[in-house]
Amino acid sequence: MKVVLFARVSTNIQDYDRQINELTGLAKRNGWKIAASFSEKVSGAKKNNERTELLRMVEYVEANHINKVVVTELSRLGRDTLQVLEVIEMLNAKGISLYIQNYNIETLTDDGKVNPMSQFLITILAEVARMERKTIKERMDSGYQNFRANGGLVGRKQGYRKSDEAMKEEYAEEIRLLKRGYSLRNVSKLTHTSINTLRKLAIKFLLNYSSIASKRRQF
Structure with a gap:
């Protein structure tokens, strides 16, 4: 063993x-x-x-x-x-x-x-986690409602688009794991980044991601 x-x-x-x-x-x-x-x-x-x-x-x-x-x-x-x-x-x-x-x-x-x-x-741990998520969501909802009630605008400005450099900085860990050949699914589990976002990152910054991933076992 x-x-x-x-x-x-x-x-x-x-x-x-x-x-x-x-x-x-x-x-x-x-x-x-x-x-x-x-x-x-x-x-x-x-x-x-x-x-x-x-x-x-x-x-x-x-x-x-x-x-x-x-x-x-x-x-x-x-x-x-x-x-x-x-x-x-x-x-x-x-x-x-x-x-x-x-x-x-x-x-x-x-x-x-x-x-x-x-x-x-x-x-038991899963139930605790569910309660934590619920509490966080309630706090966020309360904050958004208070912000909007005071005239605040939520969301990106119209026409806003994140630059490549900003994306590389924000998703540096995700890109690093993808480069190492980790699967989209497992990178998503580790980083909480959606698979759709990871797929966009792979297409945008890792055109040869498929060949990288095929060279090693999926993590």
Whole structure:
């Protein structure tokens, strides 16, 4: 059984050695072979597409046919519920189980099916995420209504068109992932950018995107 260890701390003054040591001991006790370890010092509130080590880890486990990713606790994947759910769902879809040490559960069973206990946990997280989205939407709607009530205009100015340079700057991460051959669907999951927008970016800036993507496995 090959596993990858993943650790995260929020600030530069913190150290992730304790997490790696705990996970190394856990792997030895269970007879798991450690294929690689990934560690990052980054706020858990950052989006997945801003987390270089997380992206490298997900790419590595797929390319090297890793069976399991191990973390000390769920918050090591991030503190943003939506971002954590994305990682779990992405790993599940690829048949890669996530072992969460403090809960002593895995997201997948030995036959690759979703673990009922982890599904219960994910369901709770999904409901929390839904409530967060609802709260954000209500705040935005309230802000728009107040802005309009005071004579404000919402939307782009008529005839407005974003320059190529502005698009390159705004969608720099999306373009970088597309250049590396990541599929439109997975780039959309990681960055929350619509597939239609990604397709336009690919056509506009990456005329040879199809050939790039065909040279490697879809992420």
